[in-house]
Amino acid sequence: DVKVTQSSRYLVKRTGEKVFLECVQDMDHENMFWYRQDPGLGLRLIYFSYDVKMKEKGDIPEGYSVSREKKERFSLILESASTNQTSMYLCASNELTGYTFGSGTRLTVV
């Protein structure tokens, strides 16, 4: 089975800090995604990547950037964390058969 691992389950950061959320998948998938989930809003796509060093903006990229230096790793970066970025962040990878999600990182910005 494909495994998508997010390095932290819970994270608390201060306003203005630079935050890295890491995601690693172990099945050589080309495509990787970052979503955030907020109550009543479902999952919204932040960024995605179809290959190493490639990135595409999703629906809500403002305040975020990403890095894909290796195929298996897709990092989400909050350059200067703000309280409105407090959320659950979910990473996913996919190939022909479907999508696999990590267990999520619950980020609180104080």
Next chain:
Amino acid sequence: AQKVTQAQTEISVVEKEDVTLDCVYETRDTTYYLFWYKQPPSGELVFLIRRNSFDEQNEISGRYSWNFQKSTSSFNFTITASQVVDSAVYFCAPEEDDKIIFGKGTRLHILP
């Protein structure tokens, strides 16, 4: 742009009742995939089904069934004889351009 409407924000039913979760989507593609995911209280997203838009046959998997109507852009999900373990948030998600876009989800409560 894609749009997904899950009109039911929250549903409560008594155990053993049948329940249908509605999903209506918009897409510009003629060929696409549709997904349903379950998110139990533990938070992980559990894959339920992936359906190609070419295939309009209804799908049944145990107590779960899906009704896909391309003409009305709907992909409804029915749980038969619901159980408490079915309590979760359920997301409908069409895929377009190799990425899936989620609806806001329907929170389902199965009451014992």
